[in-house]
Amino acid sequence: MSTPDENLFEEAFAEFAHTAELMVDPVDSAVIHGRVRRRRATKGALAAALAALIVAVPAAWWLQESNGDEVDPSPAEETTDETTSRETTPAEDGGAGSNSVPEGQETGLDQPVLPTFGDLVGAEIELPEFFPGEGSLNDICPTGPATISDAAGAGYGDGSVRLLKLVQTTLEEGGPVEAVALFGCAPGDGMLTQAVSVAGDGDGGWEVTEEIALGTLDSFPLIDIAPAAVTGVLLLVPEPHGTDHQGPLDYEIFRYRTGAELEDVTDSAYKWGIADLAVEVEKTDNGDGTWTAAVTITNTGDHESQGFALTACADAALTVEEVDGLPGCTEDYRVVEEYAALEAGESVTEEWTVDPAPFDEWSGDAQAGGAYLEVRVRTPMYGVDGFAFDYDGSNDYGNMSLIVDDVT
Amino acid sequence: MTPTRDSSAPPGEGSAAAQLLPMRASLEFDDFYAANVRSVTAQIYAYTGDRAEAEDLVAEAFCRALARWRKVREYENPTAWVRRVAWNLATSHLRRRSVVQRFLNRQRETHEQAPDGDRVDLQRALAGIGAHHRKAVILRYMAGLTVAEIAEQEGVAEATVRSWLTRGKAALAGRLTVQDDMEQR
Structure with missing residues (x-):
């Protein structure tokens, strides 16, 4: 591959940028002000209508989850706007860095404070035990409180509690949007996981508001979560396996909804990803x-x-x-x-x-x-x-x- | 990192001077908008190849900035914030569009117009290279970002950005050469 001259590139792009800036015709800033004013005015009405939208809008998803449709449209594109109250994903709003503003933490919003991924990394949270009732065994994955690490970091096998994923969804019909986190701890080769709902504790910290599922290595190796098409959170559970497992893993998908039994939706749930x-x-x-x-x-x-x-x-x-x-x-x-x-x-x-x-x-x-x-x-x-x-x-x-x- | 609900009143709230704060912030946003909207729109236009689409995406990014302007204005680099939002919106949009485009491409022949100048050559060449490579080249040469700044915006290693730039430039050069050859024939 040959690499062209740097100066030629800079000159060509400078000219291109200049021409493009003259060509574009952005709206006047008054239009931006107007759009934001209208959004603020309709925010309350939208929140009230959310329950109806959750049921009515993602019809394709409902059909897919109930009838086994294999079309596989993307849930993020098709349903997120309707099943969550946020305007954007954290990534769309500038990522999880210091410049991001967690949704719900702005003045005047009377809603649960939902965390972004970046909010939880580094935070201290009281989590359910990874080994319930096993006493000091829990010392290898401390949860009282757990100091949350980033899933992207190295050092698996060190017993630190990592945030593997954070999704927003409603857990009961007509209920509020909640943030469901998947935490993991790998004291050895295997990964223990737990899915919980997390919200602001009203005092500047975060707290678990609902325990959803605990992953175990031998019977329920919960490995991933995703928002359900309409209400609830989907739990992806492969067959129990060791780190030396060869070949494809079978898996099951369960849907969790508050107050309901876990439902096996393996045959009907979307399988994008x-x-x-x-x-x-x-x-x-x-x-x-x-x-x-x-x-x-x-x-x-x-x-x-x-x-x-x-x-x-x-x-x-x-x-x-x-x-x-x-x-x-x-x-x-x-x-x-x-x-x-x-x-x-x-x-x-x-x-x-x-x-x-x-x-x-x-x-x-x-x-x-x-x-x-x-x-x-x-x-x-x-x-x-x-x-x-x-x-x-x-x-x-x-x-x-x-x-x-x-x-x- | 712990969250804080921003419910406290800003300094001076309630005083006569404080009544001017929203107006001052609004004017400040207008200045920010005027200073940045064309350059960001031009970059997104170069990325998507669709002017109207770029204008809509950038308008949405600035709406989001205005909606949380009290926070955004305090950031070290509000321009970087709004540019990142615009790029993220454009990336999501292109991904959705590519699904539709793949379907349409199977359904019909496309009839592209011949280039009518250097700008169009570059624009067409940009449209023909990979999305990551295109993004890196635009951010480097149109937005004037450093490799480190691109890496931060995209959340990837600097080596990855250098690889995107090297490959993007080589691919662009190859496409521009091919177009030149075709026009000379």
């Missing part, structure tokens, strides 16, 4: 001392995936030209590319040029066992309104290696 991303790496000798690594990620599942990241690491003996500076595989994986969703059957391929160092400069381990380039896909679940579940983790990984015969 329940996918199987499979990675393959093919190496080709370029004949000039370099190699091409073709990394292909395919959604081999039946439903559209969520967006995902491709991570990579490489032995110090290998230079990957397009993604320079990869960490060693004994250290870490680095995100090298992020992708939007893949439809079922869709695939995406990256081609990288791998340039090995002279063999005598390789480490002893690499000389003996080969120099590896490894890739892995990761689907972050915490930023989406639907499920984000790859039911076959055994094919999320691929590698290519060069050995002595390849480079001498």
Whole structure:
């Protein structure tokens, strides 16, 4: 790939930006003021009408959840506006950084204060025990209070309580919108989870207002949550499995509503985001001392995936030209590319040029066992309104290696 | 991080001077709007390729800024906030539109108009590259953000942004070259 001259780019874009700024015709600021005034005036009326909308609007979703329709439209796009009272997702409102304003914390709103993801990370909250009635066993996942960590951080297996996901939904017909959090704690290899409803405690902190489900490793390994189509929260529960499990996992989906029995909606619930991303790496000798690594990620599942990241690491003996500076595989994986969703059957391929160092400069381990380039896909679940579940983790990984015969 | 419900009155509430605060804030918003709306709209236009759509999305972003202006104005960089909201809205919008577009593309042939100038060349070339790459290039060269600022806005590593920029620029250059060749023939 050739890279064009930087100055030419800057000049071309400066001219383009200037022309585009003259072309666009934004509305007068008075129009913005008017729209905001009207929204404020209708906010009360909208809140009163919410219960009716929850029942009436997402008809397609109701049909899907009740009739097993497999069309798979996205819940975030089709129903979130109707099933929650917020105007935007936290991400749309500028992310969870210091500049975001949690919905409901503005002056004059007589509603429960609902947290954003960023509000809960770092907060101290009294949570239900991960091992109910087991006394000191709970010390390995402290919950009284728990100091919440970010799910995206490293350090699994350290016993810290992490916020895996936060969604907004109504838990009973006609009820208020609530924030349902999925917390996890991994004292060892397995992840214990719990889903609870969280709201402001009126004193500047957060509190659990409803216990929804407790995930256990052996019988109910709750792994993900999503807003239900109409009312309630969906719980995704794969079959009990160990970390060494190979092949696809079976799973069930349950719907929780306040005061009702858990309902198995596996056959009828939407399955957007329940996918199987499979990675393959093919190496080709370029004949000039370099190699091409073709990394292909395919959604081999039946439903559209969520967006995902491709991570990579490489032995110090290998230079990957397009993604320079990869960490060693004994250290870490680095995100090298992020992708939007893949439809079922869709695939995406990256081609990288791998340039090995002279063999005598390789480490002893690499000389003996080969120099590896490894890739892995990761689907972050915490930023989406639907499920984000790859039911076959055994094919999320691929590698290519060069050995002595390849480079001498 | 703990939440606080902002129910306390601002300093001076109730005094005559305080009565002028909303008006002052309103004028301040108008200045903010005038200073930024064209550049942000131009960036979103370059990203979506649809002027009317870009104007609507940016108007929505500024509505959200005005609705919480008392907070937003206190931020270190209110422009970054509104730009991020506009970009997030545009990304969500494009994702929805791409689903429809994929369907339409299967249903009919598309007849694109020939470019009529450098600006259109660049615009068409932008439309032909990946969304991440397009976003990175626009933010870098139209919005003038640094790699670190783009990484912060998009919530990705700086290395990822550098990769997007390298690939985006190479893809753009390739497309502009192809268009030049076609026009010379």
